[in-house]
Amino acid sequence: MTRASRLVKGGGEVPLERQKKSGKKNARERLDALLDSGSLFETDLFVEHSAKDFGMEGKQLSGDGVVTGFGRINDRSVAVYAQDFTVAGGSLGKAHASKITKIMDAAGEMRMPLIGISDSGGARIQEGVDSLCGYGDIFFRNTRLSGVVPQISVILGPCAGGAVYSPALTDFVFVVDKISNMFITGPQVIKSVIGEEISAEELGGAKTQSSITGNAHFYAKNEVEVFQQIRRLLSFLPSSCGAMPPVIENPASPEHQLDPEDVIPEDRKKAYCVKRIIRRIVDGSDFLEVHELFAKNIVVGFGRLDGESVGIIANQPRFLAGVLDVNAADKASRFIRFCDAFSIPLLTLVDTPGYLPGIDQEHSGVIRHGAKLLYAYSEATVPKFTVVMRKAYGGAYVAMCSRHLGATLVIAWPTAEIAVMGSEGAANIIFRKEIKESDDPEATRKEMVKKYEDKFANPYAAASKGYVDQIIEPGKTREALIAALRLTKNQKEERAKYRHGNIPL
């Protein structure tokens, strides 16, 4: 057996069999599933560690527990690494980390996306501080590559302790049911220190990370689905900040015409699913949702208009009436900043009654978190298109990419209501005295609500000030957005050169 053919077998037959039995693909199978067939261009297969302590001297670790290199996805270049759990549990030592940082540097220089697959028991403790140096070197590069090339993390096994911070610094994190585990301190440590008992799955499994914490952006049922998701995501993205996303020639129309009457209930207090609207606007009804299970009261994701990628942010009335809250603000802000960094225009669909009231929100810092949304929209210099569908009340109206935050174009449907608050609340405040002193307060209240509604529950008050550029029938939305996208082809906003802004965090 040649040296190379021995090394590609990773930890050897026994651990490979064990990996298979635990329902996981091995590192090489994963890269095969991710990349275009046969396109892996491997580097550093022969790298060896130089650790000497605690029995490490002379110990052979194939590839030092990680496969690195380049490959193609839909015929575009990417840099990849996959930790190999069959070799010393995928533990991260100095040589292992150097292989990773080498391809990270290459991804930056050659301007291609970086995809990292995590499956590691953590630091290789026999190597002491060298393994910590390895993590630090990776975090540093994750940060320096942020906004330069898209970075994707795939958690396909344990990813615990300091190791979690590399995925956390990247743009998109993928997890797989029953395979992924992420936490800073595991269940045993929590039990011994705090006395709380929880399983690894409940603490930091795929469902938890994608729905409760929002650490993961994409949840997949198995290892087949996850690689399809990654390939699909990349189809919407440019290879780097200087490039443009791939454009689809002769794109398909949406599967259904946008006739909001069969989506939006007449009663404005009733809910509907905004994704049905999105699918009636984008090419081929093809919408890739990001953070599907987290902060469901706002929907974000990628679609295309006339073949070109757009990032979509939409209030979701189906959940929590589409309010803004701590998690929704975090989710939308991160997405907006990604799109802005990679020249992807923003499309915002508005139907929100405001911010979620509550002690939990105030004490969780809704001021600080909500401010991120204002910051992200104001900072973004890509074309920003806003469609006000129904409610746009108060501070939430301002925050949802209003004219005031630099929207390129604001469209309103005739059903739009741009006002300081809903008519009930407003009438109860403005006409408090009249209602209180009336012989029939309920009748007076209704009358006053109607009065406020007639005045402000429409898009005309805002349009009369130029805050709305066009009032159009919903069926014309796609057409108008495509026309606007063409107009912004040469849009370029030069911003003052300074070190960087200070986004509230």
Added chain:
Amino acid sequence: MKKLLIDDTLYETEIPENSLIGRFKGISDPLEVRAIIPGTIVEIKVQKGQRISDGEVLLILEAMKMYNEIEAKIDGKIEEISVSAGDRVEKDQLLIRINSKRKT
């Protein structure tokens, strides 16, 4: 389908299961001193009936190999001490009850 009240308008909508709503349990009652963490009572520094003032150390709770000084958050009088030195206590277990005339 649930309802959510915002600015006097009642919206019909769904509440996601992981929503923060209702998770807030309120600011802890200063009249009830509870264990902030599971651990062992090392020493009780006050007696029943004793007057105490805001910030005064009431007892020492050992947890995570550290001695945590548990302080009063209000002026008042010790009404009841429900633990003794050496006791193991659970998180949120009631340790001392305080009587106070000051409005909380």
